[in-house]
Amino acid sequence: MxxxxxxxxxxxxxxxxxxxxxxxxxxxxxxxxxxxxxxxxxxxxxLAPAAARAEPRDQWIAAQKEIDSILADWPIAGGGDGIRRRIGTVGTTSPLFDIEKTCPETLTDSFTAGRKLIPTADDPVAFAEALEEFASGIARVDGMAYSSNFAGGSGKPSENSATRYIERSKDELVALKKDVAKMNAALGQ
Structure with a gap:
């Protein structure tokens, strides 16, 4: 249709x-x-990706499940790009894709306007702060996963290897769970 x-x-x-x-x-x-x-x-x-058309709370719940699923499925097939695809920084199929755009108070995007998480949070300020930390955490996971694609060739092999960058991206993903807990507390979940 x-x-x-x-x-x-x-x-x-x-x-x-x-x-x-x-x-x-x-x-x-x-x-x-x-x-x-x-x-x-x-x-x-x-067209907007399906995740962008989902209700914000539903997308947030799916995003949390995806983080748990990524950690449960570790090591991720496809290496760094596989990790990036699962965290929503490559492609549009992950529930984590553009999750930070689902939350703000002011949006001009017609697909998400009027459907936001910050105004519905029990503590909007704490949620907004945790959201910033969460977005930074996603960027760190993405950076480590991206770096794994180009690691090796120079420097100290034990520090500059694809395996080491993938381990670091997993460490960042585990740390991301703390931001998820803060966001859930601010939402009253």
Whole structure:
């Protein structure tokens, strides 16, 4: 089922790309590959990942389960990129994808506007502070996992190896659980 805003956006994109002169030949009256390509790009750009359309509390619960699942499934298949995919920094399928955008008080994103966690928290200030720490923790896990893809080759092999960076990313993920506990306490869970 095509949603009205998506259909409107697609038709607007196609209309904007059409010339403003009267058609002179049969070729000018038919939608070309460029028109269809532009419409497809506009349609894909307008779509939000499923996680972004979920209710904030549901996404938060799924994100917590994903963190537990990642730790239970360790070592993660795919190395550093596998870890990054699971924590939502590569791809859009993880419940952790853009989790920090689900929470703030002011958003301009039409998919999440009006559905936020901070205003519903028992202690919004504590939740916001824990959210900042959580986002920093995700960035640290991502950084270590990303570094594992390029480790080795120079420096001290025991410190500059893919295995060591993956171990560090797991340590950061375990530390992330403390931020999750703080966020849950602030939410009243």
């Amino acid at each position: 095509i949603h009205v805003p998506l259909l409107t956006l697609t038709l607007t994109a196609v209309a904007a790309l059409r010339p403003f002169r009267a058609p002179q030949t049969q070729k000018d009256t038919v939608l070309g590959r460029r028109d269809l390509g532009a419409a497809a790009v506009a349609a894909v750009a307008a």
